[in-house]
Amino acid sequence: MNKQLDRNVAGRRQELIAILPNIRRFALSLTGSMADADDLLQSTVERLLNRLRDRRWPEDAAVLPYSLKTCRNLWIDEIRSRKVRKAVAADPALFADRAVCGEQQAMGELSLEEVQAAFAEMPAEQREVLELVAVEGYSYRQAAEVLDIPIGTVMSRLARGRSTLIERFKR
Amino acid sequence: MSREADAEDDAILSAYLDRELSHDDVARLTERLASDPALARRLEEMRSANLAVRRMFEAADELPLPRGVLDLLDEGDAERAKDERVARQVLQFPARGPRRFLQAPVALAASVALAVGLLAGGLFRGPAGPGAELAGIHYAGAIPETSELHQLLESGVSTEPQVLEDGVNGRLLLTFQSERGDYCRQLRLTADSGSLDGLACRRNGGWRMEAVSFGAAPSPESDYQAASPRSSPALNAAIEAQIGTNDPLGPEEEARLISKGWENSGN
Numbered sequence: 001m002n003k004q005l006d007r008n009v010a011g012r013r014q015e016l017i018a019i020l021p022n023i024r025r026f027a028l029s030l031t032g033s034m035a036d037a038d039d040l041l042q043s044t045v046e047r048l049l050n051r052l053r054d055r056r057w058p059e060d061a062a063v064l065p066y067s068l069k070t071c072r073n074l075w076i077d078e079i080r081s082r083k084v085r086k087a088v089a090a091d092p093a094l095f096a097d098r099a100v101c102g103e104q105q106a107m108g109e110l111s112l113e114e115v116q117a118a119f120a121e122m123p124a125e126q127r128e129v130l131e132l133v134a135v136e137g138y139s140y141r142q143a144a145e146v147l148d149i150p151i152g153t154v155m156s157r158l159a160r161g162r163s164t165l166i167e168r169f170k171r
Numbered sequence: 172m173s174r175e176a177d178a179e180d181d182a183i184l185s186a187y188l189d190r191e192l193s194h195d196d197v198a199r200l201t202e203r204l205a206s207d208p209a210l211a212r213r214l215e216e217m218r219s220a221n222l223a224v225r226r227m228f229e230a231a232d233e234l235p236l237p238r239g240v241l242d243l244l245d246e247g248d249a250e251r252a253k254d255e256r257v258a259r260q261v262l263q264f265p266a267r268g269p270r271r272f273l274q275a276p277v278a279l280a281a282s283v284a285l286a287v288g289l290l291a292g293g294l295f296r297g298p299a300g301p302g303a304e305l306a307g308i309h310y311a312g313a314i315p316e317t318s319e320l321h322q323l324l325e326s327g328v329s330t331e332p333q334v335l336e337d338g339v340n341g342r343l344l345l346t347f348q349s350e351r352g353d354y355c356r357q358l359r360l361t362a363d364s365g366s367l368d369g370l371a372c373r374r375n376g377g378w379r380m381e382a383v384s385f386g387a388a389p390s391p392e393s394d395y396q397a398a399s400p401r402s403s404p405a406l407n408a409a410i411e412a413q414i415g416t417n418d419p420l421g422p423e424e425e426a427r428l429i430s431k432g433w434e435n436s437g438n
Contacts, residue, residue, distance in 0.1 A: 013244070016244070017244055020236055020240065021232055021236075024231075024232075024236070025228050025231065025232065028228070028231055034231060034234065038237040038240075041236075041237065041240055042237060042239050042240050042243070045240050045243050045244065046243060049243060049244075110223060112226065112227055112230050115223045115224065115226070115227045116227055119224060119227060130224060131224075131228070133189055134189075134221050134224055134225060135224065135225055135228045139189075139191070140186075140189065140191050155182055155185070155186060155191070156178075156182060158182075158185045158186075158189070159178065159181040159182040159184075159185040159186075160178075160181070162181070162185055162188075162217045162220050162221065163178075163181050165220040165223070165224070166216045166217065166219075166220050169219075169220065169223070
């Protein structure tokens with residue numbers, strides 16, 4: 001029994017390592033800023049590791065959705081206690097050092113910085129659902145489960161989020 | 172157009188983009204799009220916005236993971252020994268394809284580099300910044316051109332072991348053309364503390380890690396270099412999937428390709 005548990009713990013740790021970028025992307029959608037996203041990622045990983053060590057990880061909880069929910073709960077706590085820095089509207093350094101790649105242009109004449117600024121200005125509830133569906137590829141039902149909201153709400157927030165972005169891009 | 176109708180249309184277009192519309196609704200929408208240019212324009216605007224967001228996240232993914240997180244996950248020798256029991260697995264890099272609820276480990280390069288680093292005692296610890304890592308692999312498997320790993324893949328000759336930085340031995344085991352038409356190479360990296368078997372393919376002038384399998388360190392008694400290479404069954408399966416009915420390249424063909432910079436049929 002212990003061996004099985006050990007294997008589960010080790011396996012989950014491995015999975016956690018593998019999904020760090022998923023959690024970070026989701027954290028970016030929650031916070032709107034890369035710096036805050038990295039902080040949130042750190043807190044999330046700390047909490048998940050503690051739960052793993054204390055064997056408080058629910059037996060049937062798959063690693064990725066559980067990690068995303070944990071991340072989101074942490075962020076909600078942080079918002080409530082106002083620990084979060086004010087989100088940076090646009091972080092020019094974010095994309096300054098990345099490898100040059102000609103095709104990595106946002107659509108039309110928008111730079112990545114402009115897209116990031118527009119994205120950061122969206123309401124968080126629209127950002128998070130847009131990231132899960134458009135970037136992670138979750139279905140509406142799966143996104144609804146992670147965010148603990150009705151599917152209809154997923155649908156309307158997505159539509160509003162995209163509409164918000166379009167209007168912002170047009171400015 | 173009333174505001175309610177706009178919002179309703181946006182919801183339909185949005186669901187259409189996400190492939191969440193029923194068959195009937197798709198048919199109805201397609202008809203409308205054909206006769207309503209404003210609606211069609213709106214759809215394109217939504218599609219553009221979608222793509223812009225995805226590109227933004229892809230760019231964000233290329234940034235290195237924060238050091239603090241990497242340190243959290245590195246628990247030292249005791250954990251590494253435990254990790255080795257679960258280490259024998261292939262992490263495959265998924266192409267942007269059908270959506271699925273991710274239950275199994277998702278292979279993402281930063282995490283692979285991290286995992287390998289943990290197992291291999293800090294060998295490939297990265298991404299640590301430009302030029303810092305030996306075999307840094309960016310997210311989505313792209314191997315930076317400045318890395319020794321790129322050099323090894325680009326001009327290494329199969330079966331000739333090469334010593335890379337930090338006492339890492341690199342060895343190419345196999346070169347073949349995949350069913351897609353691009354060239355792929357199986358490589359093995361070994362060090363005192365661990366080994367990595369990988370399958371990398373060349374596209375648009377760059378190498379991309381397609382699958383990785385890492386294993387525990389070879390035991391001190393065995394002469395790892397002399398032993399005939401046996402890659403993990405799971406990595407072999409990944410190779411099988413790519414190679415299809417093609418044969419591996421012989422030494423002459425391989426040498427020719429390397430000398431021509433892998434130019435053959437526009438790869």
